[in-house]
Amino acid sequence: MKTKMSPNEYEKFIKDKVPKPKLFTNCLKAFVVGGLICDIGQFINNSLEGMKLNPEQVAAGTAIILVFLGAFFTGLGIYDKLGKFAGAGSIVPITGFSNSIVSPAMEFKREGYVFGVGARMFTIAGPVLVYGISTSVVIGIIHLLFFK
Amino acid sequence: MAQKRLGKQTIKLSNPPSMLAAAAVVGPKEGEGPLSAYFDMIQKDDYFGQDSWEKAESKFVEEAVKRAISKSGVSITAIDYMLAGDLLNQIISSSFAARNLEIPYLGVYGACSTMAESLSIGSMIIDGGYADHIICATSSHFSSAERQYRFPLEQGVQRPPYAQWTVTGSGATMLSATGNGPYITHVTTGKVVDFGIKDANNMGAAMAPAAVDTITAHFKETGRSPGYYDLIVTGDLATVGKEIALELLKKEGLDLQNNYNDCGCMIFDNIKQDTHSGGSGCGCSASVLNGYLFNQLKHCELNRILFVATGALLSPISAWQGESIPCIAHAVAIETKPSEVK
Amino acid sequence: MEYINAFIVGGLICVIGQILMDKTKMTPARVLVLFVTLGAVLQGMGIYQKLVDIGGAGATVPLPGFGYALAKGAIKGVKESGLIGAFTGGITGTAGGITGAIVFGYLMSVLFNPRSKK
Numbered sequence: 001m002k003t004k005m006s007p008n009e010y011e012k013f014i015k016d017k018v019p020k021p022k023l024f025t026n027c028l029k030a031f032v033v034g035g036l037i038c039d040i041g042q043f044i045n046n047s048l049e050g051m052k053l054n055p056e057q058v059a060a061g062t063a064i065i066l067v068f069l070g071a072f073f074t075g076l077g078i079y080d081k082l083g084k085f086a087g088a089g090s091i092v093p094i095t096g097f098s099n100s101i102v103s104p105a106m107e108f109k110r111e112g113y114v115f116g117v118g119a120r121m122f123t124i125a126g127p128v129l130v131y132g133i134s135t136s137v138v139i140g141i142i143h144l145l146f147f148k
Numbered sequence: 149m150a151q152k153r154l155g156k157q158t159i160k161l162s163n164p165p166s167m168l169a170a171a172a173v174v175g176p177k178e179g180e181g182p183l184s185a186y187f188d189m190i191q192k193d194d195y196f197g198q199d200s201w202e203k204a205e206s207k208f209v210e211e212a213v214k215r216a217i218s219k220s221g222v223s224i225t226a227i228d229y230m231l232a233g234d235l236l237n238q239i240i241s242s243s244f245a246a247r248n249l250e251i252p253y254l255g256v257y258g259a260c261s262t263m264a265e266s267l268s269i270g271s272m273i274i275d276g277g278y279a280d281h282i283i284c285a286t287s288s289h290f291s292s293a294e295r296q297y298r299f300p301l302e303q304g305v306q307r308p309p310y311a312q313w314t315v316t317g318s319g320a321t322m323l324s325a326t327g328n329g330p331y332i333t334h335v336t337t338g339k340v341v342d343f344g345i346k347d348a349n350n351m352g353a354a355m356a357p358a359a360v361d362t363i364t365a366h367f368k369e370t371g372r373s374p375g376y377y378d379l380i381v382t383g384d385l386a387t388v389g390k391e392i393a394l395e396l397l398k399k400e401g402l403d404l405q406n407n408y409n410d411c412g413c414m415i416f417d418n419i420k421q422d423t424h425s426g427g428s429g430c431g432c433s434a435s436v437l438n439g440y441l442f443n444q445l446k447h448c449e450l451n452r453i454l455f456v457a458t459g460a461l462l463s464p465i466s467a468w469q470g471e472s473i474p475c476i477a478h479a480v481a482i483e484t485k486p487s488e489v490k
Numbered sequence: 491m492e493y494i495n496a497f498i499v500g501g502l503i504c505v506i507g508q509i510l511m512d513k514t515k516m517t518p519a520r521v522l523v524l525f526v527t528l529g530a531v532l533q534g535m536g537i538y539q540k541l542v543d544i545g546g547a548g549a550t551v552p553l554p555g556f557g558y559a560l561a562k563g564a565i566k567g568v569k570e571s572g573l574i575g576a577f578t579g580g581i582t583g584t585a586g587g588i589t590g591a592i593v594f595g596y597l598m599s600v601l602f603n604p605r606s607k608k
Contacts, residue, residue, distance in 0.1 A: 001341075001357070001360055001361040001364045001365075001396075001400060002364075002399075002400060003357075003360075003396060003399050003400060005343060005357075006344070007343065007344025007345075007472065008344075010343040010344055010345070010357070011344070011345075013392075013395075014353045014392055017353075017388060017391050017392050017395070018310045018350065018353060018388055019309040019310050019388070019425075020309070020512075021306075021308055021309060021512040022309075023508075023509070023512050023513070026306070026508050026512055027505045027508050027509065030501070030504040030505050030507065030508035031501035031502065031504060031505050032501065033504070034500050034501045034503065034504025034505070034552065035496070035497035035498065035500050035501030035504070035548070036497070037500065037551060038496045038497060038499070038500025038501070038545075038547050038548040038551045038552065039493050039496050039497050039500075039547070039548075041496070041500075041547035041548075041550070041551035042492060042493055042496040042546055042547035042548070042551075043493075044547075045546065045547050045550075046492075056583075059550065059559065059583075059586075060585070060586030060587070061586065062547070062550070062551075063559075063584070063586050063587030063590065064586045064587060064589075064590040066551065067587055067590040067591045067594060068590060068594050071591070071594035071595055071597070071598045072594070072598065074302050074304075074598060075302075075598035075599075075601055075602035076602070077302060077602070077605050079302065079304045080301065080302045080303060080304045080305075080607070081304075082304055083303065083304015083305055083306065084304065084305070084306055084307075086304075086504075087305075087306040087507075087508050087511065087512075088504045088505070088506075088507030088508035088510075088511055088518075088521065089501075089504045089508070090304050091304060091305070091504075091507060091511075091518045091521065091522070092503060092504045092507040092521065092522070092525060092552045092553055093500070093504070093551045093552050093553070094551055094552070094553065094555070094556060094587060095551075096304065096518075096522070096553070097522060097553060097556065097591065098590075098591050098594065098595070099302070099303060099304050100303060100518070100519070100522065101591050101592070101595040102302065102594070102595045102598045102599065103299070103300040103301070103302040103303035103304075103604075104300045104303070105595045105596065105598070105599035106300065106302055106598065106599045106602055106603065106604045107295055107300035107301060107302065107604050108295075108300075109599050109600075109603070110199065110200045117596060117599045117600075118596075121592070121595050121596070121599070123519075124518070124519040124522065125591065127519060127522075127523050128519075128522050128523055128526050128553070128556075129588070131523050131526060131527045132526035132527065132530060132556060132557050132560050132580075133560060133580050133581065135526075135527050135530040135531060135534075135557065135560070135561070136530050136557075136560035136561045136563065136564040136579070136580035137564060137576050137577055137580065139530060139531070139533070139534035139561045139564055139565065140561075140564030140565060140567060140568045140575065140576025140577070140579055140580070141568075141573070141576050142534065143534070143564075143565050143568050143569075143576075144568045144572060144573060144576060177608065194606045195606075290606060290607065291604075291606045291607075294607075300604065301604040301605065301606065301607060302604050302605075303518075305518055306511070308515075316606075347515060
């Protein structure tokens with residue numbers, strides 16, 4: 001082949017030949033579904049408040065119920081279809097975090113309950129916890145040093 | 149230069165092996181596609197009665213091989229070699245299928261180019277006089293490929309519009325030193341080509357330059373022109389890669405507008421079946437060749453085809469390490485009459 | 491009104507995630523990691539609380555809200571028990587969600603098998 005292109009030149013060459021995601025429709029779907037999931041969260045939150053729980057119990061209770069819903073609908077095989085439609089709208093809420101734990105756990109069940117389910121369920125959740133928790137510790141220490 | 153060599157990449161088989169029989173076994177989605185009438189078996193259950201996707205894929209290989217053998221009428225003990233490979237780590241689908249067949253086995257790996265690679269090597273072994281019958285096979289499975297290369301099935305993710313759909317299926321060809329064709333007349337072995345694409349969803353764009361490189365070499369070294377073939381068919385570039393390949397070929401001075409197609413564009417109805425850019429995987433070119441194309445050759449609807457299977461030689465690890473995707477394409481010329489001596 | 495605010499704030503956070511995925515080809519996992527970290531950092535600077543005051547569940551349900559809860563817990567821990575609190579506070583504040591995810595994740599994987607896509 002005579003044609004030689006650097007990665008940049010090739011990237012430019014193919015640019016108008018590779019279809020782009022429909023950003024506007026995707027964002028609209030993400031907005032609506034994401035908004036609705038948050039409203040479900042709000043509803044659970046308000047119901048728990050009505051049961052006279054303290055704010056910490058309400059926050060924990062809401063998280064637990066949403067996580068359950070995300071896990072359950074993943075198990076039923078519905079969450080992946082929702083994700084295909086809504087994209088970030090169902091990935092970013094905590095139900096999506098739950099989906100990211102349940103889906104590899106189910107997928108790798110065949111490799112056994114220890115190294116399959118037990119290990120693989122953290123492929124995505126693991127990094128989230130590592131960075132989330134580490135950041136919170138750093139923030140705690142900063143507050144200890146400068147704001148206490 | 150070696151006697152049968154036409155150039156750096158191309159050889160001419162002096163005793164062209166015949167494709168004695170072919171079989172394609174596919175999954176349910178492929179069975180709903182436009183080529184459904186040409187497959188030997190459409191397996192409605194993509195677990196194929198097994199308890200894992202890997203075992204299911206292996207079963208697809210076994211079934212395709214067995215069907216090709218029984219169609220050829222050759223006894224299993226008369227088969228000298230089985231050449232097979234697939235996409236799974238350490239090509240387990242093929243090797244595990246070979247475990248039950250008791251045929252001397254050579255595992256080959258060329259990612260989605262494996263069908264053309266196994267046919268190339270098989271043809272050379274037969275032409276060299278080392279074998280009378282060789283079975284060549286390859287496979288892929290949507291669900292086993294997804295879990296190895298992408299996401300768990302139940303994870304709620306969106307596929308970009310240029311993504312391809314891994315074909316669930318397997319194809320097997322029985323090559324023979326004797327027979328009435330179609331014959332494998334020429335083999336052009338590809339070089340590894342990398343134009344720097346890193347996005348593992350954008351396989352068509354990554355593999356197109358490799359296909360173009362091999363096709364250009366084939367025409368240059370055989371002295372043939374694109375018009376010689378009824379059909380030039382690439383493996384699994386799909387709509388995105390096909391368009392890029394045509395454009396690149398034009399730059400090389402080759403106009404394939406009229407007799408070029410891609411297996412990835414043929415196997416699914418992209419709009420109805422929501423397969424985005426089209427099909428991919430070893431099983432894509434294998435099932436289209438051993439199903440549809442073999443049928444057309446047998447009935448002389450097509451007389452001369454150039455089958456160019458394309459493969460992306462990445463691994464999950466190379467992708468995580470941010471490497472670009474090296475690609476390859478192997479071409480075999482298949483003709484219903486042995487080509488005239490030049 | 492509360493529901494409208496939650497809808498808008500939550501929806502907008504998801505839209506940011508969608509733009510990141512479509513424009514920069516970030517994988518969902520990277521978006522989640524980025525959002526958790528971002529939520530924690532913003533709360534560290536005292537900003538995310540304001541968003542929670544406006545959006546309610548719209549700010550706490552998306553993943554930045556998880557980061558927010560971690561950071562809030564760590565800061566609270568520091569106030570109550572110093573350095574040890576920086577280590578125990580974050581998880582204490584989010585223990586329900588994390589434990590829920592692990593237990594339900596395990597449970598669902600026992601109960602269900604993955605299905606091939608159509």
